[in-house]
Amino acid sequence: MCPAVRSGSFIFIIPPLGFIFLLSVSPTGCRPPDAAIFHVKTLLLWDIDGTLISSGGAGMQALHRALTGVFGIAGSLDDIEFSGRTDRWIIRRTLEKYSLPATPENFDRYLAGYLAALPAQLSNPHARVLPGVREILAEAAARPDCAQGLLTGNVARGAEVKLGFHGLWSFFPFGAFADDSELRNDLGPHALRRAHAHHGVEFPPERVWIIGDTPHDIACGKVIGARTLAVATGNHPVAELRALAPDAVLADLADPVAFWQIINSPARPPS
Numbered sequence: 001m002c003p004a005v006r007s008g009s010f011i012f013i014i015p016p017l018g019f020i021f022l023l024s025v026s027p028t029g030c031r032p033p034d035a036a037i038f039h040v041k042t043l044l045l046w047d048i049d050g051t052l053i054s055s056g057g058a059g060m061q062a063l064h065r066a067l068t069g070v071f072g073i074a075g076s077l078d079d080i081e082f083s084g085r086t087d088r089w090i091i092r093r094t095l096e097k098y099s100l101p102a103t104p105e106n107f108d109r110y111l112a113g114y115l116a117a118l119p120a121q122l123s124n125p126h127a128r129v130l131p132g133v134r135e136i137l138a139e140a141a142a143r144p145d146c147a148q149g150l151l152t153g154n155v156a157r158g159a160e161v162k163l164g165f166h167g168l169w170s171f172f173p174f175g176a177f178a179d180d181s182e183l184r185n186d187l188g189p190h191a192l193r194r195a196h197a198h199h200g201v202e203f204p205p206e207r208v209w210i211i212g213d214t215p216h217d218i219a220c221g222k223v224i225g226a227r228t229l230a231v232a233t234g235n236h237p238v239a240e241l242r243a244l245a246p247d248a249v250l251a252d253l254a255d256p257v258a259f260w261q262i263i264n265s266p267a268r269p270p271s
């Protein structure tokens, strides 16, 4: 007999391995008859453009061609912010600029034109997977304690076309996209909900990383209390990103060891 031990469940969290041991103690003895081990997964939520790949301007070129092909307007998009914005946000600004009604029909027509033009634009000499990305995605996919998905301003079909072009789409079983919201800061909860649905695990904010190349990626990570890793492989240099106080900044992802040291680092206690 072991009278000091009462029946119930006891949870032990062992950092930094990230395992929870759920120990069920039976009312009849000291030995745990129903011990179960659950992996608590670190969740990586990836931006696409400027973080995983450089499309060599394919997105802007495809939107430009769609503007001409769908609406007959051969105008510039140079003064519209692309970096970190969602496709639907960009389309709304484009429609406004050219005094086109922002109707659902015009959104749909523009998106259809964009998606039709995108594949041909990806075949340009500047389109590439950024350094270190393939290695890191492959290692993340192989780690039993790690899950990964997308949190991107692309519409889902555009993300599939861009990443599929480089053979990266299969790394991402779920994601949050511009289809979910025009505003990037709205996308975090959609990504967390789909991660939960896919893995059957709730991901606590301190084990979620938002990885992206713009101030908007950092902001949307902070909205959901996630940790943020900024990478300066887009249009924003290290100093600009660091000034926004992400949890970590890297010049690029070329060193997978440096990347995993950040991801495996313990979370800072809340201030």
Ligand SMILES: [Mg+2]
Pocket (backbone or CB within 6 Å): 047, 048, 049, 050, 051, 083, 084, 212, 213, 214, 234
């Ligand atoms: Mg980006």
